[in-house]
Structures are given as structure tokens and as C-alpha cells.
Amino acid sequence: xxxxxxxxxxxxxxSKGIGRAIALGFAKAGADVSICARGAxxxxxxxxxxxxxxxxxxxxSCDLGNKTDIERYIAEAIQTLGGVDVLVNNASGFGYxxxxxxxxxxxxxxxxxxxxxxxxxxxxxxxxRGSIINLSSISAYRPSTRTPSYGAxxxxxxxxxxxxAAMFARDHVRVNAVAPGSIEFPGGIWEQxxxxxxxxxxxxxxxxxxxxxxxxxxxxxxxxxxxxxxARWITGQxxxxxxxxxxxx
Numbered sequence: 001x002x003x004x005x006x007x008x009x010x011x012x013x014x015s016k017g018i019g020r021a022i023a024l025g026f027a028k029a030g031a032d033v034s035i036c037a038r039g040a041x042x043x044x045x046x047x048x049x050x051x052x053x054x055x056x057x058x059x060x061s062c063d064l065g066n067k068t069d070i071e072r073y074i075a076e077a078i079q080t081l082g083g084v085d086v087l088v089n090n091a092s093g094f095g096y097x098x099x100x101x102x103x104x105x106x107x108x109x110x111x112x113x114x115x116x117x118x119x120x121x122x123x124x125x126x127x128x129r130g131s132i133i134n135l136s137s138i139s140a141y142r143p144s145t146r147t148p149s150y151g152a153x154x155x156x157x158x159x160x161x162x163x164x165a166a167m168f169a170r171d172h173v174r175v176n177a178v179a180p181g182s183i184e185f186p187g188g189i190w191e192q193x194x195x196x197x198x199x200x201x202x203x204x205x206x207x208x209x210x211x212x213x214x215x216x217x218x219x220x221x222x223x224x225x226x227x228x229x230x231a232r233w234i235t236g237q238x239x240x241x242x243x244x245x246x247x248x249x
Contacts, residue, residue, distance in 0.1 A: 003228060005030030008081035008128075010074065012117045013064060013091035015042040017185045018135070021216035022088055022223050027053045029224060031086075034077035036062035056081065064091040065108040067116050074120035085130040086227045087121045089114040092135070094189065096147040106153040114157055118164065122173070129172040131227045134161045136179040138242050154179075158238045165236030174235040176226045181242025184213040209244040 004026055014023040014035030020042075023035045027050040035050075037043045040061060047059035058080040062073040078084050093109030095102035114134055125132065136158045139151035157177065164175040182204050184190040190213055194201045205213065219241050225231055226239065240246065 002030035004086075004224075007031045007085040008083050009033045009086040009088070009227075010077045010081070010084050010117075010121065011035045011088045011090060012062075012070070012073075012113060013037060014088070015039060015046045015059075017188050018180065018183060018216045018219050019088075019090040020046050021220035022090065023050060025217070025220040025224050026086070026227075027055055027057065030055060032056035032058075032081050034058035034060070034081055036060050036064070036073045036077070038063055064113040064117075065093060065105070067112070070113060070116045071120050074117055078121065078124050083128055084121050084124045085128045087117060087125060087130070087132045088223060088227075089117055089132065089134045092150075095149045095153070098148045102149040106149045110150075110153045111156055111160075114160065122168070125173050126168075126171040130174075132164060132168075132173065132175040133223050133226055134164075134175070134177040136161070136177045136238055138179050138181045138240060138246055140179060140238075141240075141246060161238060162236045169235060174226075174231070176231070176234060176236070177238040178219060178222050178226070179238050179240045179242070180214060180219045181240070181245040182208070182213045183216055183219060185216050204245075207245055207248070208242070209247060212243070214241065214243055 009026045009031045011023045013019045015037035023033050027033050032055050043059050050057040060073050063069045091109050091113045093105035095106035137154040140155035140158045144151045161177040222241050
């Protein structure tokens with residue numbers, strides 16, 4: 001499948017888990033892809049895996065909680081790729097508690113990184129009539145005593161996605177989001193909870209009608225769809241990817 005051949009994709013937060021799956025999905029589909037993250041080892045491993053598909057790749061260290069770092073990275077990625085057709089805002093600071101540290105981390109990494117990366121790439125996205133995909137969460141849809149800061153910021157991203165879509169529609173830039181449910185992968189939050197908080201893991205597992213947690217590839221497939229011409233008449237939407245977790249059946 002080469003439906004993104006010649007397209008240029010930036011994945012902000014693309015070295016592990018969902019971000020890695022998204023970056024590899026675009027690379028497999030023929031795109032030139034740039035990723036950033038803080039961890040050098042995972043970053044280089046993902047870069048190598050993307051390069052195996054034979055297209056141009058770029059990877060750079062970036063603190064997505066830092067405005068200067070984001071602007072530097074986006075400019076470097078655009079220069080390397082020759083522009084940008086798709087921007088994926090995937091970063092999360094995983095601030096969960098109801099304290100200043102968690103709120104600040106969620107605001108800086110989840111929310112402001114989305115704002116800053118989008119604004120830094122916007123001029124090139126307008127030239128390309130491109131697409132932005134933001135990462136929200138099903139935590140945005142319901143109150144939580146366990147993750148109040150994370151859920152509230154993800155709800156803000158869902159709202160901001162619709163606002164971006166309205167602001168950029170006349171420039172033919174589409175903006176959508178995905179809201180994953182509980183996604184498990186090696187080294188991820190849910191793998192940790194399986195051993196560190198098995199009661200929570202089991203309750204969550206039982207809440208999903210299909211009887212398992214999701215996989216990063218299942219999120220990546222939806223992101224690629226939203227960025228593709230097949231979704232050319234979709235903007236301002238947030239698609240839930242949770243295997244029915246919110247159904248409560």
C-alpha cells in the first residue's frame with residue numbers, strides 16, 4: 001500500500017507505543033516521515049525501522065513541553081522533508097493527579113504542544129492543503145477521580161480540534177482527532193498496571209466487550225484513514241477507538 005507516496009508526515013511524539021505505530025504506518029504507506037521524542041534509544045530504533053521501508057526519514061530529540069524546542073524541531077523537520085502534508089500531535093505528559101505538577105505537565109505537553117506544533121507547521125500545511133490529527137482520549141468523555149487532570153486536558157484537545165477545524169477550513173486544512181481507549185504495548189502504562197495495579201487492569205479488561213485491550217496499530221490505522229483522501233470530507237471530528245469500552249455493556 002503506497003497511498004501516502006510522496007507525502008510528508010511529522011509525528012510529534014513518535015518513538016514508542018501509539019506514536020511509533022503511527023509513524024511506521026505512514027512509512028509503510030510510502031510517506032516520508034519525521035518523528036521526535038526525548039529518549040534517544042527509542043527514537044533511533046524507530047527511525048531505523050521506518051528507514052527499512054525505503055523512504056526518507058528524520059528523527060530529532062525534542063522536549064515537547066518546551067516552546068523553543070518545538071519550533072526548532074518543526075522547522076528542522078519541514079526543511080528535511082521539503083514541507084509537510086500531515087501533522088500528528090501525539091505527545092502526552094501523562095499528568096494524572098489533581099496537583100500542580102500533574103496539571104502543569106498535562107497542559108505543557110498534551111495541550112500546549114498541540115497548539116505550538118500546529119502553529120509552527122500551519123503555513124506549510126496551508127500550502128499543502130494538509131491535515132492535522134490530534135490525540136485525545138476516552139478520558140475526555142467522562143469524569144474521573146483517578147485522572148482528573150489528564151481527562152480535562154484531553155477534553156480541551158477535543159474542543160480545540162473542532163476550533164482548529166473551523167479556523168483552518170477556508171485554507172483547506174482538515175483537523176480531526178482520535179480518542180483511544182485503553183491501549184497496551186510493551187513498556188506502556190497498561191503493561192505497568194498489569195503488574196503494579198492488577199485490580200485496575202482487570203476491571204478495565206472486563207469493561208471492554210471484546211475481552212482485550214487495544215493495540216497501537218488499531219489507532220494508527222484510523223489516523224492514516226483520517227489523513228487520507230478517503231476522509232477528505234471529514235473535519236472537526238474526534239473518532240473513538242476503544243473496542244466498545246465506553247458502552248458499559
